[in-house]
Each structure stands twice: as C-alpha cells, then as structure tokens.
Amino acid sequence: MPDELAKIVAEYKGEKGALIPILQKVQEKFGYLSEEAISEIAKSSRMSESEVFGVASFYAQFYFTRRGQHTVKVCLGTACHVRGGEKILDEIKRELGVESGGTTEDYKFSLERVACFGSCALAPVLVINKDVYGRMTVAKSKETVNKYR
Numbered sequence: 001m002p003d004e005l006a007k008i009v010a011e012y013k014g015e016k017g018a019l020i021p022i023l024q025k026v027q028e029k030f031g032y033l034s035e036e037a038i039s040e041i042a043k044s045s046r047m048s049e050s051e052v053f054g055v056a057s058f059y060a061q062f063y064f065t066r067r068g069q070h071t072v073k074v075c076l077g078t079a080c081h082v083r084g085g086e087k088i089l090d091e092i093k094r095e096l097g098v099e100s101g102g103t104t105e106d107y108k109f110s111l112e113r114v115a116c117f118g119s120c121a122l123a124p125v126l127v128i129n130k131d132v133y134g135r136m137t138v139a140k141s142k143e144t145v146n147k148y149r
Contacts, residue, residue, distance in 0.1 A: 002036070002040075004029060004030075005026060005029075005030075005036070005037055005040050006040070008022065008025050008026055008029060009022060009026075009040055009041060009044040010044075011025075012044075013044065018045075019041070019045055019047070019052065019055055020055070020059075022041055022044075022045070023041065023052075023055070023056050023062060024061075026041065027061075027062060027063065031063070031066060031067045032062075032063040032064060032065055032066050032067050033056055033062055033063065033064055034064075038052050038053055038056070065103070066103065066107060067103055067107075067110045068103045068104055068107050068108050068109040068110035069107060069108050069109070070108065070109050070110070070128055070129055070148045071109075071110045071112065071127075071128070071129060072092060072096070072109055072110070072111050072112070072126070072127075072128050072145060072148075073112045073113075073114045073117075073126070073127040073128075074088055074089040074092060074100070074111075074112070074113055074114065074124075074125075074126055074141075075114050075115075075116060075117045075119070075123070075124060075125040075126070075127070076089065076113050076114065076115065076116075077114075077115055077116030077117070077120065077123075078116075078120075079120035079121075079123035079124075080116075080120070080123040080124040080125055082123070083123045083124045084124050084136075084137070084138070085123070085124040085125075087138050088124055088126060088136050088137075088138055088141045089113055091138045091141055091142055092111060092126075092141055092142070092145055093111065095142050095145055095146070096109050096111060096145065098110075098111050099111070100112060100113040101113075108148075108149070109145070109148070114127075117132070119132065119134060121134075122134025122135055123135075124136045126141050126144060128144065128145065128148055129148075
C-alpha cells in the first residue's frame with residue numbers, strides 16, 4: 001500500500017486545492033481512508049492530520065474503515081418505503097448477516113440504507129456498486145445480491 005499511496009499523492013504534489021481529489025483517489029484505490037493514508041496525505045499536503053481528517057469527515061462519501069468489495073444500498077425514500085423497501089433491507093440483512101452500515105466479516109459486502117436515490121418510478125430500488133435494480137421484491141433482492149457472491 002505505501003508505494004501505491006505515494007504514487008497517488010505524488011500526482012498532486014504542489015497543487016493547491018487538491019486535497020479532495022487526493023482523498024477520492026486514495027479511497028477509490030483502497031476502499032477507505034486508513035490512518036496511514038491520512039498521515040501520508042497530511043505530510044504531502046503540508047497539513048496536520050487533524051485538518052485532513054476534518055475535511056474528510058465533513059463529507060459522507062469518505063469512509064474510515066475497510067469496506068466490502070461490493071456496496072449494497074437499499075433505498076428507503078418514501079416511494080421505496082411504501083413499496084416494501086424496509087422488507088427488502090431486512091431480507092438483505094438476514095442474507096448477508098450484517099446490519100446496515102456494516103461490512104461482512106469476509107469483506108465481500110457493505111450494506112447501507114439510503115434516504116433516496118431519486119429513482120422513485122423504479123421503487124423499490126436496490127443499488128449494488130453502480131448497478132441499479134428497480135421494482136425489487138424480497139425474493140428478487142436476495143437473488144440479485146447472491147449474483148455478486
């Protein structure tokens with residue numbers, strides 16, 4: 001990890017305002033922002049670790065713990081909730097053995113509940129990585145998640 005991290009940080013060396021792109025690229029590469037990554041980014045950006053952490057923790061897009069290989073997001077906006085989104089979330093929790101906000105022990109899946117994807121016409125909606133699955137049922141959601149095993 002250190003060599004790959006150093007390469008990413010070196011790409012932005014001397015660029016002002018590059019902190020967010022660095023954080024995004026590091027997270028894209030490693031799946032989360034480790035303490036080691038925060039420390040290295042702080043050194044290269046000539047900032048304190050607390051400043052870098054402060055910026056990263058402001059944005060919901062950044063994670064500080066290792067994430068699963070696949071991110072499963074269940075929409076619980078009004079349309080999805082009315083059409084069974086909560087039941088789908090419960091089924092996926094049972095199937096994966098993890099609560100929302102958690103990651104499976106094998107780091108295969110992370111599960112999240114989302115307020116609204118803005119795809120209400122497809123409700124209820126399930127998103128795995130960047131793949132959107134609409135008009136889900138409890139049975140279809142289980143099958144869909146198992147395709148990623």
